[in-house]
Amino acid sequence: MTVTxxxxxxxxxxxPAGHPPTSTxxxxxxxxxxxxxxxxxxxxxxxxxxxxxxxxRSAPNTITPEDVYDIPYTSVSSFVLLMSSLTMVLALAAxxxxxxxxxxxxxxxxxxxxxxxxxxxxxxxxVFYREGLKISSNLFGxxxxxxxxxxxxxxxxxxxxxxxxxSLSLRGKLPASRSETVELVGLYWHFVDxxxxxxxxxxxxxx
Amino acid sequence: MASEAGTSTxxxxxxxxxAVTDEATPDHDPTAPAHGHPTEAAYVKVALxxxxxxxxxxxxxxxxxxxxxxxxxxLACGLIKFVMVVAVFMHLRFESRIFRRLFVLGVLLxxxxxxxxxxxxxxxxx
Numbered sequence: 001m002t003v004t005x006x007x008x009x010x011x012x013x014x015x016p017a018g019h020p021p022t023s024t025x026x027x028x029x030x031x032x033x034x035x036x037x038x039x040x041x042x043x044x045x046x047x048x049x050x051x052x053x054x055x056x057r058s059a060p061n062t063i064t065p066e067d068v069y070d071i072p073y074t075s076v077s078s079f080v081l082l083m084s085s086l087t088m089v090l091a092l093a094a095x096x097x098x099x100x101x102x103x104x105x106x107x108x109x110x111x112x113x114x115x116x117x118x119x120x121x122x123x124x125x126x127v128f129y130r131e132g133l134k135i136s137s138n139l140f141g142x143x144x145x146x147x148x149x150x151x152x153x154x155x156x157x158x159x160x161x162x163x164x165x166x167s168l169s170l171r172g173k174l175p176a177s178r179s180e181t182v183e184l185v186g187l188y189w190h191f192v193d194x195x196x197x198x199x200x201x202x203x204x205x206x207x
Numbered sequence: 208m209a210s211e212a213g214t215s216t217x218x219x220x221x222x223x224x225x226a227v228t229d230e231a232t233p234d235h236d237p238t239a240p241a242h243g244h245p246t247e248a249a250y251v252k253v254a255l256x257x258x259x260x261x262x263x264x265x266x267x268x269x270x271x272x273x274x275x276x277x278x279x280x281x282l283a284c285g286l287i288k289f290v291m292v293v294a295v296f297m298h299l300r301f302e303s304r305i306f307r308r309l310f311v312l313g314v315l316l317x318x319x320x321x322x323x324x325x326x327x328x329x330x331x332x333x
Contacts (some may be wrong), residue, residue, distance in 0.1 A: 187297055
């Protein structure tokens with residue numbers, strides 16, 4: 001292990017890695033992350049299916065999706081989350097070439113875009129609540145808040161991980177040799193994005 | 208005439224010098240992508256494409272004349288966005304088959320199980 005001091009700060013560099021010394025030749029952490037993401041498909045599949053199952057089965061004369069959805073507003077939120085996937089992949093590209101200044105810029109940008117999405121969702125929930133939609137209002141309210149709330153919790157966790165990486169990089173503890181850590185957080189982040197792609201299409205746009 | 212033996216070339220360190228060669232280090236070219244991944248310009252192009260597809264989705268939603276084909280169009284747009292993010296941003300296109308199988312297995316299993324559930328509860332005819 002060597003410690004290098006550059007104009008970007010001090011970074012602890014470990015020996016360059018080839019194939020990880022595992023039976024598959026693949027990183028165990030990465031295998032675990034992909035398996036985790038595969039299992040998350042089942043979790044969100046269950047939540048989306050529950051929403052589809054309950055939509056249109058609420059008691060008569062109660063609030064419906066058409067009464068509360070604001071498609072232009074949600075479209076902007078979707079755009080924000082989509083662009084955060086771009087900044088995330090740019091952060092990964094930056095750390096893989098050892099450009100620590102840009103890593104910090106893109107990680108912080110991704111975190112802020114994610115935080116904007118969560119703030120937008122909280123605002124949306126508040127508006128829905130004022131319009132009379134609560135988690136206990138009807139089947140639509142229950143399934144909608146549980147689905148989007150679970151997704152929002154995932155985004156919040158992703159923002160925390162991104163800010164942790166940004167903090168590590170600021171302190172010089174995120175060298176290029178640890179780019180896989182950024183890659184793993186990136187995989188989680190992109191997954192959260194693709195789940196929203198499905199939610200936006202199936203829950204908000206399809207009548 | 209001086210012999211070239213023993214002279215060192217400035218851009219190619221000796222094999223036993225302990226120095227890392229250009230091929231082995233990811234930062235030999237600041238603009239080169241790692242492991243055959245797309246370039247930053249390609250990522251930006253994909254993001255712009257995804258933004259355009261999202262705009263198309265929202266536009267189609269507001270066109271009454273397309274009401275009959277709204278669901279297939281929206282599903283196609285969603286699928287395109289999903290595949291592009293997974294293949295390019297998550298690098299699944301460039302990764303080991305094991306990763307691809309793990310993720311695709313999860314997606315297909317979810318589709319299979321929940322299609323059966325929704326069909327059982329007669330969701331499609333509503």
